[in-house]
Every structure is written in structure tokens, then in C-alpha cells.
Amino acid sequence: xxxxxxxxxxxxxxxxxxxxxxxxxxxxxxxxxxxxxxxxxxxxxxxxxxxxxxxxxxxxxxxxxxxxxxxxxxxxxxxxxxxxxxxxxxxxxxxxxxxxxxxxxxxxxxxxxxxxxxxxxxxxxxxxxxxxxxxxxxxxxxxxxxxxxxxxxxxxxxxxxxxxxxxxxxxxxxxxxxxxxxxxxxxxxxxxxxxxxxxxxxxxxxxxxxxxxxxxxxxxxxxxxxxxxxxxxxxxxxxxxxxxxxxxxxxxxxxxxxxxxxxxxxxxxxxxxxxxxxxxxxxxxxxxxxxxxxxxxxxxx
Numbered sequence: 566x567x568x569x570x571x572x573x574x575x576x577x578x579x580x581x582x583x584x585x586x587x588x589x590x591x592x593x594x595x596x597x598x599x600x601x602x603x604x605x606x607x608x609x610x611x612x613x614x615x616x617x618x619x620x621x622x623x624x625x626x627x628x629x630x631x632x633x634x635x636x637x638x639x640x641x642x643x644x645x646x647x648x649x650x651x652x653x654x655x656x657x658x659x660x661x662x663x664x665x666x667x668x669x670x671x672x673x674x675x676x677x678x679x680x681x682x683x684x685x686x687x688x689x690x691x692x693x694x695x696x697x698x699x700x701x702x703x704x705x706x707x708x709x710x711x712x713x714x715x716x717x718x719x720x721x722x723x724x725x726x727x728x729x730x731x732x733x734x735x736x737x738x739x740x741x742x743x744x745x746x747x748x749x750x751x752x753x754x755x756x757x758x759x760x761x762x763x764x765x766x767x768x769x770x771x772x773x774x775x776x777x778x779x780x781x782x783x784x785x786x787x788x789x790x791x792x793x794x795x796x797x798x799x800x801x802x803x804x805x806x807x808x809x810x811x812x813x814x815x816x817x818x819x820x821x822x823x824x825x826x827x828x829x830x831x832x833x834x835x836x837x838x839x840x841x842x843x844x845x846x847x848x849x850x851x852x853x854x855x856x857x858x859x860x861x862x863x864x865x866x
Contacts, residue, residue, distance in 0.1 A: 571623075571840075571843060571844040571846070571847045572623050572624035572843065573587035573588075573589045573590075573623055573624035573625045573626070573843050573846060574587060574624045575589075575844075575846045575847035576588040576589040576821060576829070576845075576846025576847070577825065577846075579777055579825065579826060579828060581627075581657060581659075581698075581699060581728060581749045581750055581777055582699075582727065582728040582747070582749040584657045584698060584699075584727070584728065585655075586626055586627035586657050586828065587624055587625060587626055587627060587846070588821055588825075588827070588828050588829065588846060589625065589817075589821075589828075589829050589831075589842065589843050589845070589846040590625055590626075590627030590628060590629060590828060590829065590830040591617075591620045591625050591627070591628050591629070591830060591831070591832060591839075592628075592629045592781065592830040592831060592832030593617075593628060593629060593630040593634060593641040593642075593644070593645060593832060594629075594630075594631075594634050594641065594832050595832040595833055595834055596613045596616070596617075596634075596639060596641050596644050596832070596834055597634050597635055597636040597639040597640070597641050609834075610638075610639070610644075612834060612835075612836070613639070613644050613648075613834055614644060614647060614648040615836060616833065616834055616835070616836055616839055617644060617645060617648035617649055618648050618649070619836050619839055619840070620839060620843075621649065621653060621656070623839070623840065623843045624843070625843065626653065626655045626656050626657060627656075627657045627659065627828065627830070628645060628656065628657070628658050628659070629659050629660075629661075629752075629779070629830045629832075630642055630645055630658060630659070630660050630692075631660050631661045631662070631664075631688070631703075632660065632662075632684060632687045632688045632691055633664050633665070633666045635666075640691065642660075642688060642691035642692050643691055645658065645692060646691060646692050646693050650693050652694075657698045657699065658692060658694070658697070658698050658699075659698060659699035659700075659701065659730065659750070660688045660692075660697055660699070660700055660701070661700065661701035661702070661703040661730075661732055661752075662676065662681050662684040662685060662688070662700060662701070662702065662703065662717070663675060663676055663681075663684075663701075663702050663703035663704060663705055663713065663732075664676070664703055664705060665680070665684075675705035675706065675707060676713075678712045678713045678715070678716040679716070681702075681713065681716045681717060681720070682716070682720060682725075685697060685700060685717075685720055685725055685726060686725075688700075689725070696724060696725055696726065696727055697725065697726050697727065698727050698728065699726075699727065699728045699729070699730055699749065699750065700717060700720075700726045700728075700729060700730070701729075701730040701731060701732040701750070701752055702714050702717055702729070702730070702731050702732065702742075703732040703733055703752075704731065704732065704733045704734050704738065705733075709741065710731065710734065710738050710741055710742060711741055711742075711745065714729070714731065714741070714742045714745050714746070715745050715746075717729055717746075718745050718746035721746060728747070728749040728750075729742075729746055729747065729748060729749065730748060730749060730750035730751060730752060730777075730779075731748060731751055731752075732751070732752040732753065733752075733753060733754070734751065734753065734767070735763055735767075736763065736766045736767050736770055739751060739767065739770055739771075739774075739776075743774075748776055749776060749777060750776060750777040750778075750779050750828075751767055751771050751776060751777070751778055751779065752779040752780075752781055753767055753778075753779075753780065753781070754780065754781055754782050755768065755778075755780035755781075755782075755783060755820070756780065756782055756783050756784075756816070756820075757783070757798075757801070757816050757819050757820070757858060757861075757862055758798060758861075758862065759782075760862055760863065764780075768823060768824065768827070771826055772824045772826050775826070776826065777826050777827075777828050778823075778824070778826055778827050778828070779827075779828045779829075779830060780820055780827070780829070780830075781830065783816060783817065783820045783829060783831065784813045784816050784817060784831050784842075798858075798861045799861075800857045800858055800860075800861040801815050801816065801858065801861070804850070804854050804857070804858070807854075808848060810841075810844075810845070810848060811841055813831075813838075813841065813842070813845070814841055814842070814844065814845035814848055815845075815848070815850075815858075817829050817831055817842060817845035817846070817848075818845050818846075818848035818849075818850055819850065819855070819858050821845075821846060822850055822855055829842075829845075829846075831845075
């Protein structure tokens with residue numbers, strides 16, 4: 566499979582509310598460093614800008630970011646603004662609020678509901694937008710998200726936010742949020758080698774309710790924020806060899822095969838990896854291959 570000739574359109578599309586996006590998007594977190602946020606060495610700035618522009622050239626029109634994606638040297642939002650503004654008309658930028666970091670990069674407690682407007686406005690300022698396409702409430706440890714999500718619903722009514730999503734939630738939180746305002750997307754950790762009945766239930770509920778399910782760390786697996794995993798199951802490697810692709814592409818393809826409402830947002834600071842990630846949207850796994858991967862996933866638990 567020649568990844569250079571494949572664009573994000575090969576993965577098909579989904580509508581986030583009234584915003585159509587390719588099912589292969591781009592996660593911006595890794596542009597700030599080789600690991601999570603203020604750990605690790607950021608990618609070369611020029612290369613990061615080139616990756617963002619290359620993503621658009623490859624048909625990516627869904628970028629996932631946050632104001633708290635920053636390191637001592639890099640801000641994901643600033644890179645997006647610099648690389649892509651004035652923005653293409655079809656570009657959908659999703660951001661998230663909830664976690665709170667001070668300017669030294671240290672994590673503070675979860676933001677209070679009355680602080681969320683300031684966080685939304687910070688994203689607006691950094692991105693150079695007059696409204697945000699999608700804002701996720703990223704749940705921290707609170708039992709109920711009603712008060713926080715209600716604050717975002719008010720910002721939606723005020724026109725600062727077009728659509729709302731929720732992240733790092735349990736299935737009960739989806740019902741709680743939907744009782745307050747429409748939810749167009751749910752973003753939770755979900756990966757081939759990390760079985761999670763709660764995430765499986767969320768994926769099912771989202772499919773039934775016409776809501777996008779947007780996994781994070783789908784390629785990272787157990788290593789999570791530290792980067793893409795190097796520990797691939799033998800079935801993944803065998804299927805990758807059979808298709809002449811990389812193991813990460815098989816993991817992305819498996820993710821997309823979980824339902825038409827599933828969106829992938831792999832992140833990278835490497836232009837070659839970007840092209841491979843996008844090309845994974847064209848990879849069609851057979852029923853037998855999916856069964857083998859699902860069986861391996863069951864054993865991973």
C-alpha cells in the first residue's frame with residue numbers, strides 16, 4: 566500500500582453535529598513533546614508546522630487539541646494557528662477543557678465550572694477563532710459532570726461553542742450530559758491491546774445514539790502518553806506483513822472497523838508517520854483478520 570497516494574477521504578466521513586469530518590483526524594498533543602506535554606523533547610518547530618500543513622494536504626479536516634497541550638517550548642494551539650490560519654472552511658478543530666495547568670506546566674486540580682468560560686476563551690485566543698467548533702468536557706475525578714457540562718452548555722447557547730463532547734467518562738455520564746445538552750462526540754481511552762468493558766459499552770451506546778466515539782491512545786496501547794507502542798501482538802504483526810503495512814496501521818484500521826461512528830485521531834510529529842496513519846484509513850481487514858485480532862484482544866485482558 567503506497568501511503569503517499571492515499572488521503573483521509575479513504576476512511577469515509579462522519580458528521581459531528583452538522584460538521585462533516587473524515588474519520589481519520591489528527592491529534593495535536595505530541596507536537597508539544599515526545600511524551601506528555603512538559604515531558605520529553607518537542608519536535609522541531611518547522612517540522613511540526615510542516616506536519617500540520619501536510620495533514621491538511623492529505624485531506625485531514627479534524628484536529629484534536631487543547632490549551633493545556635503545551636510544554637516549555639511548544640503550544641499545540643499556537644502551532645495550529647501559525648501553520649493553518651486562515652483556516653480552511655471545512656476544518657473542524659476540537660478542543661477540551663476541564664484539566665487545569667498553571668503557567669509553569671504543573672497540574673492543578675480540576676477546573677471549577679465557573680472557570681470553564683476562561684478556558685474556552687483561552688482556546689479562542691490561542692487559535693484565533695471567534696467560536697470553537699467542538700469543546701469536550703474532560704472529566705477529571707468528579708462523580709457528576711452535570712455542573713461542569715451545564716456551564717459549557719451555557720457557552721454553547723451564547724455562541725462561543727458550536728458543539729459539545731465529553732471525555733474520560735463512564736457510560737452513566739453520557740446520559741447525564743445528554744439530559745442537559747446534545748452530545749456529538751465521546752472521547753475515551755480505547756485500544757486493541759487494552760480491553761475495557763466500560764469503553765466497549767460507551768462505544769456501543771454512541772453507535773446506537775448516533776454519537777461519534779473518538780478513541781485516544783489507540784496506537785499507544787499500554788504505553789499511553791509516552792508514545793506509540795513497540796509491543797505488538799503477533800497477530801498484529803502477521804496481518805501487517807500480509808498487507809505490507811506497519812503494525813500501527815493495523816491498529817488504526819482495527820479501531821475504524823469498530824463502527825462507522827468511530828473516529829481516529831492518531832498524533833505524530835513525523836511527516837512519514839503522518840502519511841502512514843492517514844493511509845491506514847484505506848486498509849480493509851477481512852472478517853477472519855478481525856476475528857483473530859479480537860481473539861488476541863480478549864487474551865490481552
